[in-house]
Amino acid sequence: MTAKFSYEKTVAEIEAIIDDIENNRLDVDQLTDAVARVGELLAKCKKKLTDARAVVDELEAKMNDEE
Secondary structure (H helix, E strand, O other), X not given: OOOXXXXXXXXXXXXXXXXXXXXXXXXXXXXXXXXXXXXXXXXXXXXXXXXXXXXXXXXXXXHHHHO
């Protein structure tokens, strides 16, 4: 069973990783993994926003058709 995606939790994780990077709390190996993780998380956030935009566009088109 996969966990439900939470945009807010994902952004919080990105912020925590960035904080670790900015405050030098990661060694080189961890840094490489952290940067890769941020890339994955950003891709998920972008998809979520793109999907939300598509829903808004669809609703907007329906509303315009009804007028």
